[in-house]
Amino acid sequence: MKPLARIRLDPEGRATPLGADPSLGLEGSGLPCALLVQGQDPFGRPLCARCPVQRELKRGAYRASTPLVVKGRRLRCQGYREREGFLVELYPERAEPPDLLLELSRLTRHLLHNPDGLPQALEDFLRTLRQALDMEAAELFLADPEGRHLILTAYEGLHREAFLERPWFQLGEGYPGIVALRREPLITHTLGEDRRYLRQKVKQLGYQTYICYPLELPQGLIGVLNLASRNPQLDHKDSLETLSRIAPLFASTLYTLLTRLGEVGLEALHQHLYRGEVSEARLAFLKEIRQLTQATGIRVVARGGERWELGLVPACAMQDCPAWKGQVVGHKNGLPDCPEAQGRPRTCLPLWARGEVVAMVTLFHAHPPKPATRPAAPALWFSRLATPFLFPSLFQEKAQAPExxxxxxxxxxxxxxxxxxxxxxxxxxxxxxxxxxxxxxxxxxxxxxxxxxxxxxxxxxxxxxxxxxxxxxxxxxxxxxxxxxxxxxxxxxxxxxRFLDFERFEELMRKADLEEGLSAFKTLRQALDLYKGPLFGDDPYGEWAEAERSYLQDRALSGLLRLGELAEALGYVEVAKEAYARALKLEPYLEEAQKRLSLLKG
The missing domain is CATH 1.10.10.10 (Winged helix-like DNA-binding domain superfamily/Winged helix DNA-binding domain)
Structure with missing residues (x-):
């Protein structure tokens, strides 16, 4: 359905109408959206001044909506995040359900630019899907990269605690496991009588209609999408037709995003390993997982007993945990209990490489997410490409931390x-x-x-x-x-x-001196990534280091100038600008860098 009005908002909330029904009287540009629309709540109080749509969008939602009254007309304000602001659309209060393919396209665009917003974006989309199909609950199970488990990653709807009774299924187990195994939809209108459905609390609440739909791609199953209602008379044909249209795009969006997360993590890992920074590579891995999962603490344990930790991590004996057998386990989160768990809620995940568990990662949350298993699948997908490099016991190359x-x-x-x-x-x-x-x-x-x-x-x-x-x-x-x-x-x-960053820096700089073109460009970038400041930069008054400090800074300056020249020749203008800007931070009056940077900025 075509909206009655479309308004684009910049990051400061200034509105530019893109088209509007004349009866709404939306005239003017550059005004705050509240002054342009002047909407009220159903009780006649000003609503736009405390706009709930912008509030939710600024908190990270990709879509948000609210009912409002404009010039006596009952409308619905629907807002979406855009890369540099927001898009607001006004619809009649009783408008037709949204175009779910368009909604999914907006979700995809949002996640490509904001991958950290995955949990909330998935929940927002499930809400839209549930309401459009007149369902009471919607949930998304994601498969782990090994294809062994289905993990509840997003839920939206009524009776949350009942659906969280069991957030993890093995292949062939329960409705999600059966659908994952058969790769065919599973529909029932008599859920309470079906022994294959294993969550008893959901049955006790009277849910009868249940649709379980596979999210499949040529390379395999990425997850399972479930819809539930207590109405046994609900016609499932429209829902199945809608799911058949959106499932391929939804599956490809999830697979692309999760794979891209792993590739980004692997790229950062390679940068550190190439420079010989094994411990830094491990630390970067932990930081990325903590940011992705919003965990307060991360522990990784290798098969040989080596541990890495980041954040607040309670003690754990780490013996005979089922995660070593490939299971997803936890404590106080609906997962099978880890026998060694103590203290706060946790989730223990197996990390696989070439068909065997080589390590396990434990996520600790001071305030567990809902569902508690929400971070599990993204963490596993993020880790899958990096694991063989972090735990190379099955490979010829070793990556042990230097003494x-x-x-x-x-x-x-x-x-x-x-x-x-x-x-x-x-x-x-x-x-x-x-x-x-x-x-x-x-x-x-x-x-x-x-x-x-x-x-x-x-x-x-x-x-x-x-x-x-x-x-x-x-x-x-x-x-x-x-x-x-x-x-x-x-x-x-x-x-x-041993690893000495300034020693490795000099090795790479000498290597770059003997190279040309793209090869020299890549080596210089690796070397200059190591140069994070003057030698003993936290001890600037140590005159005993001045000679070596000046030598290394001169090497960095010459390297940055050459990197800028190579970047210009290769067409990497932004890299060239960054190189010259870094050179000017080291030497503010360096004329050559000033000249080149001015020319590039036009």
């Missing part, structure tokens, strides 16, 4: 055998400072007197030497074997199994 990891470009960070070290880890802050000084001179043997004169010039020679002995003791206690003495000289003895 010693040092990040000195920008903020200084240090890990030894996977454990982060701070100044407190060394017992004395002076030992931490001495270690940085030795690191800045890692390829040289340093005379005792030179060290004392540089770091403790105000102390008498005997006291300075004693201070040096004490600090060396604390360094060796924290990092065994890291400092060796040769007569009156000290030298840093770094392990072979």
């Amino acid at each position: 010693l990891e040092i990040y000195a470009l920008g903020q200084f960070r240090l890990r030894y055998r996977g454990k982060a070290l701070t100044p407190k880890s060394f017992g004395r802050s002076g030992a931490f400072q001495l270690f940085k000084y030795l690191l800045a001179n890692k390829d040289r043997a340093l005379y005792m007197e030179d060290i004392c004169e540089t770091l403790w010039p105000e102390l008498p020679p005997d006291r300075a030497r004693q201070e040096l002995y004490t600090q060396i003791y604390h360094i060796r206690k924290t990092l065994p074997g890291i400092v060796e003495r040769e007569g009156d000289y000290y030298r840093l003895r770094l392990p072979e199994d």
Whole structure:
């Protein structure tokens, strides 16, 4: 049905009418939408000034609606998120049901630009679908990437707690599992008498009509869409026809989005692994999952027992958990209980690689989402491409974290055998400072007197030497074997199994010096991604590092200028702009960068 009015809103809420029935009197452009429409609620009170549609859209919904009265006419205001604002449409109060293919197209466009809004967007679409088909409940089960389970990911409708009684089914189990196995719709008008339906609370509430529809693609099943009603006389033919039209597009939207999430995560992972930042790759993986699932804590445990954690993570013995057998388990969320669960609600998911569980991830939520299994399927789809690289025990290549990891470009960070070290880890802050000084001179043997004169010039020679002995003791206690003495000289003895960001930066820069064209462009980007700031940037007054600091900054400047030139030649204008802008942050009066950036900006 054609709307009575269409209005586009910019991010500030200023309205531009795109067409309107003259009787509504919507004249003017650039006004706030509330002044243009001047709608009221059914009691005659101003509604547009507290517009519930814009409120919901700004909170992340892709669509929102509300009844309102305009010039005595009862209407429905329907709003949609657009990339740079909102689209508002006004319909008669008793308008025809929305075009679900158009709604699905809008959902797809919204999710492509806002993948983090997946949970709410799915719920919004299920609400539209349920209301259009005169149903009381709608739910979406997504299949895990291995095709072993169906996990309740979105629910909208009445009696939520009853439908959440069982949010997880194996293939062939219950209505969702049967449909997933047969790849055919399943319809009943006598749900209460059907033993195949396993959620008893739903039966007790009197639900009779139930439609379970597969979301299938050539590469397999992505999920199952369910609709339910307590009306046993409800004609299911129209609903089946509608589902047959929207199911292929809905399935492809879900598959594209979930696959793209995994590809983005894998790309970020590869960037770190290529630079040798194994621990950073793992941390990035955890951060991405936490953002996607809105979890307050994440724990990943490898088959060999290695653990990575992020956020607030309660203790767990992690023994004999059914997740190691490929099951999705949890605690206080309707899933099969994990026998080791303690404390807060959690969801434990198996991570697969080449047909076997190589790790498990546990999601902790201070306030569990509804349904509690909502983040499970997206987390599994996000992880599926990254898992073989994070747990390469089945592959020839190894990606074990180095014994010693040092990040000195920008903020200084240090890990030894996977454990982060701070100044407190060394017992004395002076030992931490001495270690940085030795690191800045890692390829040289340093005379005792030179060290004392540089770091403790105000102390008498005997006291300075004693201070040096004490600090060396604390360094060796924290990092065994890291400092060796040769007569009156000290030298840093770094392990072979190590990662130093400035050392790797220099290796990549030398590699780029020998390359041309696209190959040089890619290598330079990898190198310059490591340069996050001056050497020991959190210790800017350390004059003992000034020579090395200046050298590395000069290398970064020359690299950024060359990267900009290569990007221009390859047609990557935005990359060139970014390179020249970064160069100007390092050296604000660099004329060559100023000139090139001005030309590119026109």
